[in-house]
Amino acid sequence: MSALPVLVAPPGPHGVAAYARAVAADVRVLDPAVRVVTPDDLTDLPAGTPLHVHVTDRMWGTSPEEATDRFTSLARRHPVTVTLHDVPQESDGERNRPRRRAFYTAVAREARAVAVNSVHERDLLVEEGVWGGPVEVVPLPVSSVSGGEAPRPDGTIGVLGYFYPGKGHDEALAAAVAAGITRMTVLGRASDGHAADLDAFVRRAADAGVEVEVTGWLDDDEMAVRARAVAVPVIAHRHVSASGSLASWIGWGRRPIAVRNRYVDEMDALRPGTLHAVEPEDLAAAVRAAADDPDATWHGIHPVPVGPADVARAYVSWWQALDAPARGVVGNRWDRVAGLEPDPPRVSVIVTHYAQPEELARTLAALAAQDHPADRLEIVVADDGSPEAPVVPDGVRLVRQDDRGFRAAAARNLGVTASTGDVLCFLDADTTPEPGYVRALSRLPALLPEAVTVGRRRHADLSGVAPTVPVSEVGPTRELSEPAWLRDEYARSGNLLRADDRSYRYVIGAVSACTRAFFDEVGGFDETYTTYGGEDWEWVHRAWQAGAILAHVPEAVAWHDGPDWSGRDLDRAREGNRQTLRLATDIPVAGSAGRGLLPAVPDLVVHLTGEHSDAAVFLCVDALLGAFPRATVVLDAPPSTAALASDPRVRSGAVPDGRVIWRLDRPVLVDDAGALAARLSALGQGEEGWVEVRAADGTPLGTASARRARRRAQRWGARVGFTAGELVASGVHVVRDEPHLEAWVGGWGGLERFT
Missing domain, CATH: 3.90.550 (Spore Coat Polysaccharide Biosynthesis Protein SpsA; Chain A)
Structure with a gap:
């Protein structure tokens, strides 16, 4: 699949919709294969198709609640990256602010990754309690400055964009009155639902001696002509988000007077000399000075930093980075890479063995039949001191250690040392994989370097079955009961999507995988474990505490020869207690450690x-x-x-x-x-x-x-x-x-x- 998502570009005059269409067009210049669709086309896309959408609640529903329902329905069908616009803030008012917060929180939680158009908006997400995870900042673009000489000023003070309370029209009007300017141009129309507010504003202005012209909606060329003609461009809105108006003024060559706030200061630093930032109390004086010196309202920089092509490249780089081993997954949310398929990784399968030649032969034959590319698959047999060295086919590496009791931890470490792959898959010799096992189990580690995956270990009586018989065919005919405690936990936790500090108990070392880099960082299996069981749980707990992402992959099936605990002459109660006592020391979390004893490492x-x-x-x-x-x-x-x-x-x-x-x-x-x-x-x-x-x-x-x-x-x-x-x-x-x-x-x- 393409590394880039399908871009959703809504129709209509809304500024966010127009921005979405512009970004899509600029991205397609870089990669013409990128598909662009409208919201009406989404039903035709296969489930799992990655999407990028631009989000403001007003474009997603008639209420924040309806918008939430529509977005979450989409996110359940597709992995979605989002650019958030019009982030909630204090000026929304206490009636709408909590509802808008709830919508944006739901979007950020369900999205695969989040972008905004300014550091200011990124900070707002944290301040409003919406989102504290990773956020990409992609500034709004400014096109190269329109050519031609500056037209003769028309004597008006101008405010650009949809009219709504808080946009800054009242502040501009007050400045005009104080500066002795008697004409004002509203460049745009009333925002939906605010026509009456605009009419009331025009009447207030007339009472103050200022004549207001409302241009209504204009196409891009008409708007550029009118905006270049106003005498004094002003930005004074209280509802501070990433401002398309500011970008447009700059793109038309104008140097608007902008009342200072966090966003204005950010843009002043990004594009020096392209705006005149003033304190609110200095707005009237700045308007009067600009009216007296029209040249001061033009910046004359060609081109302006961060143009449309720069923004397109920033988006492409972001999407491609998300498709690489990702740092953007929050918590244990491996579902956020649903639908993504990595290039087949280089996989080393470490097969731990002790005196099971028939089972080993069956497992090695099954590994030879994997649908993972053979040139990216390496098999290492790690023998735990069998009386006789196992026989392995050509191309399979064999490493051995002395027989000093049950030392599966040391054997696995020995196998890892002898291997070269980027992803490590662990199998026991008596656990035979189906053909898609390696591909399925290695997918998440190939996408997420912190992923630790566990396959589905089914049980069957495979005694006497020839190694060449496909286990996927014979296993179901000889199936034994599957441990209910595992099956039930996978169902309860959504295949470990909702993992917690005790979920290490559901990652079985005999059917697990992780990246080599993460294994090396966490450290290998604890070789002081020299009796049956526990070494895999200790390692997984250590990995979890290091930030692992745990996932059960039910389609990665391997068949264990015999029931659970098969082939072990063990007193289950005694061994269970021994394992619990050891893990209570090594895993000091509630439910695993003692209830009153102080742990060696404090919780x-x-x-x-x-x-x-x-x-x-x-x-x-x-x-x-x-x-x-x-x-x-x-x-x-x-x-x-x-x-x-x-x-x-x-x-x-x-x-x-x-x-x-x-x-x-x-x-x-x-x-x-x-x-x-x-x-x-x-x-x-x-x-x-x-x-x-x-x-x-x-x-x-x-x-x-x-x-x-x-x-x-x-x-x-x-x-x-x-x-x-x-x-x-x-x-x-x-x-x-x-x-x-x-x-x-x-x-x-x-x-x-x-x-």
């Missing part, structure tokens, strides 16, 4: 920064450990009181790499830990990786982060892969410098004695 670390009074530190640490008894609290300086120094949960110096680290900027009293505990526990398990914590009164208390989010940020060099949120913890209060400790330890007195 929650609270780092209290700065210098504070001994009393405030004592109360804070005591309250924290009362709320989170298995946490570790780190102080910047050694504990100054014996009560703190004697508690092994309190330390100073380096901050341990806890599953969650809360950097606490000031001492607090945790009165009710419920909401805080739930939010901190959930970090890294869903899409949220960071949270800004605030006290009950809104005072900032620092940032909490998940290890998974921190590791992804280190890997990619930016905070990507997880969203950021905010938590106002109603049960957390800032501690005063000298709280009443006797009241605290005695358990009497209200909050006013401590906060």
Whole structure:
């Protein structure tokens, strides 16, 4: 398939629709094979076809709720990248703002990747609580400046674009009155639903002595003529988004007077000299000066930086980067690369073996029949000290280690060391894959370098079956029961799409895959595991904490010869307990570790920064450990009181790499830990990786982060892969410098004695 998505370009005069059509045309100049469709054509596209759409709620429905339904229906059928326009903000008003936020939040959550047209809008997404994940910034383009001499000014002050309250017409009118200008041009028409507002504005202007001409809709050439003729171009809107009006003024050679805000400052830095930024109180004086000096309203730069071709190239580069091993997947959302097919990766299959020559022969024959390209498939047999060396066909590499008991972890590591592929697939000798196994299991790792995939291990009695008999044919005829605990969990979690800290239990090492780069970064299997079981779960948990994306791939089927635990002379209760005891040490998360024992690596670390009074530190640490008894609290300086120094949960110096680290900027009293505990526990398990914590009164208390989010940020060099949120913890209060400790330890007195 093409590396570029199908571009959706709506018809109609809306500015976002016109921009979508322009971008599509410019992208097709770079790649004529790119397909451009209208919304009406979407029903003809096969499900899974990647799309790019430009989004504002007003183009997607008559209400934000209808727009949400329409977009989410589309996103369930297609992987969609989006450019968000008209991002929600304070000027929307408290009636519409929450509804618009909900729409944009749903779009960002369902989209495969998000773009906006300015850093200002990217910041707005975070500030409005819409989206804290990766966002691509592609500025609006400015065409080369229109040629010809500047026409004679017509004596009017001009405002460009659809009329609606907050667009800046009232500010421009007030400036015109103060500057003694008696004529004004509204370049455009009323935005839908705002015709009455425009009529009222014209009447207000007349009462103030200013005659207003409304041009109505004009085509591009007519609009350019009128815009170039106005005496003083002004941009003063309060609803600040990426401004097509500003780009248009600049493209016509004009240097508009723009009331300063974050977006105007950003554009002033991007295109120096093309606008005149002023403070709101200076607008009237700037208008008067421009009317007296018409040449000041022209910038004369040919061409202007960031033109249409630059924007098209930026979009193409972004889409192509998304199709490469992607850093844009948030949380565990591997479904966001649905429909994408990578070039077949170089795969090394590591087959772990011990004294199973018949099973090994069957599995090697099945690997020779894979539909993955043979020149991109390598087979390594890692023998765990069989009494006799296994026989392998030409082209299969054999590596062996001494027999010192069950050492599957060491054998797998040995096989990896001897292999060369970019994707590693692990199989046991008695687990025989169907023909599409390698292709299916290696797809996600080839797209997402952090993906760890697990196939479907079915069970059958394959004794006596010749190696040449296809297992996909004989397996169903001899099928044994499949472990219900696995089947049920895959169904419950959407094939691990909704994975969490304990989902390592559902990744079976005998049918798993990952990239070599990720395997090397996480570190190999723990070779101290020298009895049956557990080594795969420990590795997967470690990978998960490093930011792995877990996925069950049910179409990657391999058949295990015999039932679960087959061929092992084991006391299941004893072995189960042994494995649980070992993993309780290595996997210190709720549900896996003990309930009261302190883990070797703390789950929650609270780092209290700065210098504070001994009393405030004592109360804070005591309250924290009362709320989170298995946490570790780190102080910047050694504990100054014996009560703190004697508690092994309190330390100073380096901050341990806890599953969650809360950097606490000031001492607090945790009165009710419920909401805080739930939010901190959930970090890294869903899409949220960071949270800004605030006290009950809104005072900032620092940032909490998940290890998974921190590791992804280190890997990619930016905070990507997880969203950021905010938590106002109603049960957390800032501690005063000298709280009443006797009241605290005695358990009497209200909050006013401590906060």
